[in-house]
Amino acid sequence: MDLKEFELIYKENRVIIKDKPEIESKLKKIVGLNNISTKEVDLLAYTKDSTLLAFNWEIEGKIAGLPDYITWPETTEQISEILKLANREKIPVIPYGEGSGVVGGAIPLYGGIIIDMKKFNRVLEINDKNLTVTAEAGINGMNLERHLNAKGYTSGHIPQSLYISSLGGWIAHRAAGQFSTKYGKIEDIVMGMEIILPQGELIKFKTIPRASTGPQLDKLFIGGEGTLGIVTKATLKIWPYPEKRSLISYAFSTIEKSFDAVREILREQIYPAVVRIYDKFETARHFPDNIKAKDKVMTIFVCEGNSKLVDLEESITREKCELNSGIDCGDTPVEHWIESRFRVTETSSMPPYKIVFDTLEVASLWDNAAEIYHHVLESMNKFKGVLMITAHVSHFYPNGVGIYFSFGGVPPRGISDLKFYQDCWDTIIKGVLDAGGSIAHHHGIGINRSHWMDREWGNAMSTLRQIKNMLDPNNILNPGKIYTETWKRGED
Ligand SMILES: Cc1cc2nc3c(=O)[nH]c(=O)nc-3n(C[C@H](O)[C@H](O)[C@H](O)COP(=O)(O)OP(=O)(O)OC[C@H]3O[C@@H](n4cnc5c(N)ncnc54)[C@H](O)[C@@H]3O)c2cc1C
Known part of the structure; x- marks a missing residue:
């Protein structure tokens, strides 16, 4: 497909560069002839990150944002010179790592210069x-x-x-x-x-x-x-590198019981490297053959490090799980997780089948973690078109947790995929805020969450905006993210 055939979604704020060849030759002088491209194939590659939404758009022949130049600088001086040029000419600059972000953070919403950091690789x-x-x-x-x-x-x-x-x-x-x-x-x-x-x-x-x-x-x-x-x-x-690893798993009757066990472990200042709690639905999905975990909440642990400490961690972890009526499921579920932990075919297999699917993570203190989980499940299950809403909890602190929701569904007749997708996101985030949680645990804000930032931050958000204005008075560095409500709304 030719680049011209794609529909550009974010076009209103696009910065029009008057003399494109002139800027290109200035960029060539800065980074060298081999470290810049304006080829269509390269421009297209940098129109998206790994946001599911951008993936869906591409299937539909749409692109989120279109860069004007891709650069691969090799020195800090070159990056510095690109930024100085961009400030003089008021051209957006977007730092780009590997494009695995899932909130649209690296999408060039206003066009401009991509700074791909791949050559900073030592x-x-x-x-x-x-x-x-x-x-x-x-x-x-x-x-x-x-x-x-x-x-x-x-x-x-x-x-x-x-x-x-x-x-x-x-x-x-x-x-x-x-x-x-x-x-x-x-x-x-x-x-x-x-x-x-x-x-x-x-x-x-x-x-x-x-x-x-x-x-x-x-x-x-x-x-x-x-x-x-x-x-x-x-x-x-x-x-x-850890001397020893212990693999432990227990199934609990409820998510509350599993939360209690993990909380009690952390209170003892025992920190298993990996702790993952799968709700009943994810337990059924990931461990279908485990009879002991049927209709239960699978919880896996990896303790690692010095072997004497690992033995102690293992014994306290087991003691707390058993005190909370956990059923020992052995090391097979943990081995299964280790073997499959980088596999994510589930997510990318959905869009071609017209199933709107995504994941999002949030944070909470212990005292409202279970409430947030149930509240989100309840509100999503009432939402027309939602076929699944499940969660696992994979980041823990003595004071709270990071909860990771997955949802999927088919928009009811007359509702666009985009509107359905955004309404699902907003339902989850609103549920989390209403129950006292935080809107993001580790994926960031990008474009998907920027419209919730004022509610998340309260009046501290204006201080953050002032800092941005002070450091970047021309708003050239990755514009359209975090500070402004950029999420283009889907139509009915
Ligand atoms: C399958 C999958 C699994 C994932 N698992 C996890 C996980 O376990 N934990 C987790 O935290 N995240 C996870 N993510 C999300 C993603 O990998 C992270 O957000 C990651 O930190 C993004 O890194 P990146 O290099 O790909 O950044 P990009 O997507 O290229 O960019 C992300 C943001 O960082 C900015 N940026 C990039 N490089 C720089 C730089 N050098 N200086 C300043 N800004 C920069 C970009 O402008 C953009 O705003 C997952 C994503 C996928 C697709």
């Missing part, structure tokens, strides 16, 4: 004494982890998208890996960073375990979603 230093690794921000997650594993370490940050996401993308979206209950989320793992601000200035945050040197400015960029600066380099905590 591991720069491993420091065994400090237990740190420093790497460039465009490095692929699996390449970083393989490099660490080969030298006897792990970063402990293993998102399901490990093979298809980058270090910079993790930082930009405040990502969380599957082993996060022990190792922490990306904000716990990042120790130092280099950032290029929207107007081209490079700033460096010291690598230090902690400091009392005023507000923690670096945290502003963790979750900045490419709107406040471009991450070029980061130093992360690492750990010796």
